[in-house]
Amino acid sequence: MSKAALEKLQAKFGDAVLETHSDCGDDTALVKAESWKEICEYLRKDPQLDFDYLVDLCGVDYPERAAQKQRIEIVLHLCSISKRHRLRLKARVGSGEEEELEGAEIDSVTSIWAGANWFERETYDMFGVTFRGHPDMRRILLYPEFVGHPLLKTYPAQRAQPLIEYRTEEEAGVPLEKQAPFGDDEGMSFPREDYDRDVEDPRTKLNPHKTEAI
Amino acid sequence: MEPLDLELEEGELELPSEPMHLNMGPAHPAMHGTVRCVLELSGETIMKADVQIGYLHRGFEKMCERGTWAQVFPYADRLNYVSPMLNNVGYALAVEKLCGIEVPERCQWYRMALGELARISDHLTCTGAMAMELGAFTPFLWFVKARDMIWDILEEETGARLTHSFGRIGGMAAPPTDAFKELCKGSLERVVTLMEEGESMLLKNRIFLDRLEGIGQISGEEAVALSWTGPCLRASGVPYDVRRAYPYLKYDEVEFDVPVGTNGDNLDRFLVRLQEIRQSRRIIEQVIEKMADDGPINAYAPGVMLPEKHDVYTTIEATIQHFKLVMEGAKVPKGEVYSYTEGGNGELGFYLVSDGSGTPYRVRIRPPCYPIVGGLQKLITGRMLSDIIPTFGSLNMIGGECDH
Amino acid sequence: MSEVILEGSEQGFATTRLDDLLGWARKYSLFMYPFVTACCGMEFMSLTGPRFDLSRFGAEAPRFSPRQSDLLWVVGTISQRQAPVLRRIYEQMMDPKWVLAFGTCASCGGFYDNYTTVPGIDKIIKCDVYVPGCPPRPEAVLDGLMLLQDKIASGDRTPRSVKPREDPVDLLPAGRRLDVLQDVVSTGGKRARASKESA
Numbered sequence: 001m002s003k004a005a006l007e008k009l010q011a012k013f014g015d016a017v018l019e020t021h022s023d024c025g026d027d028t029a030l031v032k033a034e035s036w037k038e039i040c041e042y043l044r045k046d047p048q049l050d051f052d053y054l055v056d057l058c059g060v061d062y063p064e065r066a067a068q069k070q071r072i073e074i075v076l077h078l079c080s081i082s083k084r085h086r087l088r089l090k091a092r093v094g095s096g097e098e099e100e101l102e103g104a105e106i107d108s109v110t111s112i113w114a115g116a117n118w119f120e121r122e123t124y125d126m127f128g129v130t131f132r133g134h135p136d137m138r139r140i141l142l143y144p145e146f147v148g149h150p151l152l153k154t155y156p157a158q159r160a161q162p163l164i165e166y167r168t169e170e171e172a173g174v175p176l177e178k179q180a181p182f183g184d185d186e187g188m189s190f191p192r193e194d195y196d197r198d199v200e201d202p203r204t205k206l207n208p209h210k211t212e213a214i
Numbered sequence: 215m216e217p218l219d220l221e222l223e224e225g226e227l228e229l230p231s232e233p234m235h236l237n238m239g240p241a242h243p244a245m246h247g248t249v250r251c252v253l254e255l256s257g258e259t260i261m262k263a264d265v266q267i268g269y270l271h272r273g274f275e276k277m278c279e280r281g282t283w284a285q286v287f288p289y290a291d292r293l294n295y296v297s298p299m300l301n302n303v304g305y306a307l308a309v310e311k312l313c314g315i316e317v318p319e320r321c322q323w324y325r326m327a328l329g330e331l332a333r334i335s336d337h338l339t340c341t342g343a344m345a346m347e348l349g350a351f352t353p354f355l356w357f358v359k360a361r362d363m364i365w366d367i368l369e370e371e372t373g374a375r376l377t378h379s380f381g382r383i384g385g386m387a388a389p390p391t392d393a394f395k396e397l398c399k400g401s402l403e404r405v406v407t408l409m410e411e412g413e414s415m416l417l418k419n420r421i422f423l424d425r426l427e428g429i430g431q432i433s434g435e436e437a438v439a440l441s442w443t444g445p446c447l448r449a450s451g452v453p454y455d456v457r458r459a460y461p462y463l464k465y466d467e468v469e470f471d472v473p474v475g476t477n478g479d480n481l482d483r484f485l486v487r488l489q490e491i492r493q494s495r496r497i498i499e500q501v502i503e504k505m506a507d508d509g510p511i512n513a514y515a516p517g518v519m520l521p522e523k524h525d526v527y528t529t530i531e532a533t534i535q536h537f538k539l540v541m542e543g544a545k546v547p548k549g550e551v552y553s554y555t556e557g558g559n560g561e562l563g564f565y566l567v568s569d570g571s572g573t574p575y576r577v578r579i580r581p582p583c584y585p586i587v588g589g590l591q592k593l594i595t596g597r598m599l600s601d602i603i604p605t606f607g608s609l610n611m612i613g614g615e616c617d618h
Numbered sequence: 619m620s621e622v623i624l625e626g627s628e629q630g631f632a633t634t635r636l637d638d639l640l641g642w643a644r645k646y647s648l649f650m651y652p653f654v655t656a657c658c659g660m661e662f663m664s665l666t667g668p669r670f671d672l673s674r675f676g677a678e679a680p681r682f683s684p685r686q687s688d689l690l691w692v693v694g695t696i697s698q699r700q701a702p703v704l705r706r707i708y709e710q711m712m713d714p715k716w717v718l719a720f721g722t723c724a725s726c727g728g729f730y731d732n733y734t735t736v737p738g739i740d741k742i743i744k745c746d747v748y749v750p751g752c753p754p755r756p757e758a759v760l761d762g763l764m765l766l767q768d769k770i771a772s773g774d775r776t777p778r779s780v781k782p783r784e785d786p787v788d789l790l791p792a793g794r795r796l797d798v799l800q801d802v803v804s805t806g807g808k809r810a811r812a813s814k815e816s817a
Contacts, residue, residue, distance in 0.1 A: 060567055
C-alpha cells in the first residue's frame with residue numbers, strides 16, 4: 001500500500017534500513033535501532049509521506065535472537081489519514097536469554113506523536129524495554145510492586161504475585177479448591193418449586209422460529 | 215483588645231494553599247469500576263490528573279500464546295464485551311488474511327449484519343450509561359430494553375446473549391437461522407424507536423445539555439496526534455472511518471453515512487453515537503436484502519476448518535483431521551500481519567505473528583479505547599471535578615479492551 | 619422456667635420469632651454494592667433492566683457506598699491489582715453482610731489461569747453464593763439471589779453455588795441416550811448435506 005514510502009526510506013537512509021518486505025499487503029521496513037527517532041521524524045514531517053497517525057507500538061519477544069542483541073522487536077504501525085497509506089517499522093533491541101534483559105533501550109517517539117506515550121509505557125511494562133526521553137516511564141497495566149515483565153517468553157504465565165495473601169482453608173472453614181461444582185454437598189440446599197412441564201422430549205419445546213411480541 | 219494593624223494588606227496574609235489530593239478510585243460507578251484517577255484539586259478545579267488503568271488486566275496476549283488459533287475466539291470476545299461480534303470478526307479476518315482465505319459472500323454479509331447489531335448494542339450501552347451517570351435513570355432503562363431485543367436476535371443466531379464466540383477461521387460457527395431476517399426487520403424498528411424516545415427526552419433537558427456542551431473539547435489535530443479513532447475522533451471533525459477508508463467485507467457495496475461532529479465536545483460524541491445507530495440500522499436493512507438465503511457459510515479450507523460432525527463420526531479421514539485441528543491447532547503459515555476493522559470505539563487492530571505451528575506466537579490487539587483514555591488527562595486538566603463524569607462516559611472506555 | 623427453655627432450642631420462642639422477622643425483613647430489602655468490573659457487568663445491567671427486573675426482589679437499590687450496603691455483588695474478573703480494593707470495600711461494609719460472586723471469574727477465576735487473575739474471590743473475602751456462567755443468564759442470577767434470600771432467612775452461612783435449572787440430558791430416560799446421539803448425528807448430517815449441495 002505504500003511502496004513509495006519504502007522506496008523513499010531506502011533512498012534517504014540507505015544503510016539504516018536493513019530489510020523490507022510486503023507480505024500480506026503490509027509494507028514493512030526493519031531499521032537500525034540507532035536511527036529510530038530520525039526515521040520517525042522524517043516519516044512524520046515529509047510532506048509526501050505525512051504519517052500523522054500512530055496506529056500501534058508494541059513488542060515481540062524472540063529469545064533465540066538474544067545473542068545478536070536482537071531479542072525484542074519493537075513494531076510500530078503508522079498511517080496517514082490524508083494520504084491513505086500505511087507502514088510498519090520495526091527495530092530490534094535487547095539481549096539476555098533469561099528474564100533479565102540487557103540493553104533493551106530505544107528512543108521514545110512521544111515528542112513526534114503524543115499518542116505514543118501509553119503505548120511505550122505498555123511495552124515497557126510487558127517487555128522491559130525502556131524508552132529514552134519518555135516523560136513518564138512507569139508501569140501502566142500492572143501494579144508497581146510487580147517484578148518481571150510478563151510477555152517475555154521466559155516469564156511463566158502462571159506465576160502470580162498476589163498483593164494480598166490468599167485465605168487458607170482453616171480460616172475459611174470451607175474447601176476453597178473445588179473441582180466438580182455440582183456435587184451432592186453443594187448446590188441448593190433448599191428445594192426450588194418445580195413447575196409442571198412435559199418431559200417427553202425437551203427438544204420439541206424449543207421452537208427456534210417462534211418470535212414473541214416483546 | 216489590641217487594634218488591628220490597618221496597614222496590613224491582603225497579600226501579606228498567607229493562607230494555607232496546599233492542593234487537595236483526591237483519589238477517584240477504581241471502585242467508583244462513573245469510572246466503570248476499573249480506572250483510577252489520582253487528582254490534585256484546587257477547590258473544584260483539577261490542577262493535575264493521573265489516570266491509572268490496568269485494574270482489569272487479564273493477560274489476553276499471554277493466554278493466546280498458550281492455546282491454539284481457534285482458542286483465541288473466546289478471549290477475543292471478552293475484549294470489547296459490549297460488541298463481542300466485532301472482535302470475533304476482526305480476529306477472524308486477521309487470521310484469514312494471514313492464511314490467504316477469503317470467506318464466501320453469504321458469510322461476509324452475515325458477518326456485517328451481526329457486527330452492526332453488536333455496534334448498535336455498544337452505542338446504546340455507552341449513551342445509556344452516560345445518561346445514567348448524570349442522573350437520568352429512565353433513558354438508561356429504555357436503552358437496556360432495546361439492547362435486550364438485540365441480544366434476543368444474537369441469542370437466536372449464536373446461542374448466547376453476550377460473548378458468543380461465534381466466529382471461526384474461515385467462516386462462522388453456524389449458518390443464519392431461517393428467522394434471522396424477520397427478527398432483524400421486526401426488532402430494529404422497535405430498537406430505533408426506543409432510542410429516539412430516549413434521545414428526545416435527553417436532548418430537551420437543560421441540565422443534560424449544560425453538562426455536556428463545551429466540556430471535554432478536543433480539536434481534530436490533537437485527537438489524531440493522540441491516536442484517537444472511531445466516534446471520538448469523528449466528533450472532532452475528522453471523517454476517518456475504517457469502513458469507508460479501507461473497506462473490508464462488503465462495506466463498499468452498502469450505502470451509509472458517516473456522522474461527523476463539529477466541536478469535539480461531549481455532546482458531539484453523544485450525538486455521533488446515536489446517529490451511528492441509525493446508520494447501522496440502514497446497513498443491516500441493506501444487508502438483509504442482499505444476503506442470499508442459502509449457500510455456504512464457511513470457506514473450503516480443510517487446513518483450518520473443522521469437518522462436518524457427520525463425517526467425523528463416520529469416516530476416518532475426517533476424524534483424523536478433527537483430531538489434529540483440535541489437538542495441535544490450525545497450521546497458519548509463518549509470517550506476520552496487521553489487520554484492522556472498525557470496532558465499536560474505533561480502529562480495532564490485530565497484529566499476529568505466526569511461526570507456522572498451531573499455537574500463535576504473538577497476538578497483539580490494538581485496542582481503540584486505549585489511546586482514547588490516554589487522552590483523558592488532557593481533557594480533564596483545568597476543568598472541574600464533576601466534568602470528569604460526562605467526559606469519561608463519552609469516551610466509552612471498555613475495561614476489557616483498554617486493559618486487555 | 620429453665621427446663622421449659624432447654625427442651626426446645628437454646629433460644630426462647632420470642633427470640634426465634636424475632637430472628638424470623640429480621641430474616642424476612644433483611645432478605646427482601648437488600649441494599650446492594652455493585653462491584654462491577656467486566657463483561658458480567660453487562661448482564662448485571664440487563665438484570666436491573668425492565669425485563670429481568672431486580673427490584674421485584676427488593677434488591678434493586680444500588681448504594682455506591684459500602685457503608686450503606688449489605689450485599690456485595692462481585693461482578694466480573696478480579697485482577698491482582700484490584701484485589702486490595704475489593705478487600706477494602708468488603709472490610710468497610712458493616713455486619714450483617716453477604717457476598718454474591720457473579721460469574722465464573724469471580725467464583726473461580728474463569729479461564730484466566732494466569733499471573734494476573736485472582737482465582738476466585740473466596741481467596742480474598744468470604745463468599746456466600748456463587749453464580750457460575752460466563753456470563754450467567756439473568757435468570758441464573760435471580761436463582762442465586764433467591765438462594766441467598768433463603769439463606770438469609772434461615773441464617774445459614776455455608777457457601778453454596780447455583781445449579782442450572784434443568785439439564786436436558788437428565789430429563790431423558792436412561793435408555794434413550796444412544797437414540798439421542800444418533801438423532802444429533804443424522805440431523806447434523808442432513809443440514810450439512812443440504813448446504814453442501816447448494817454450494
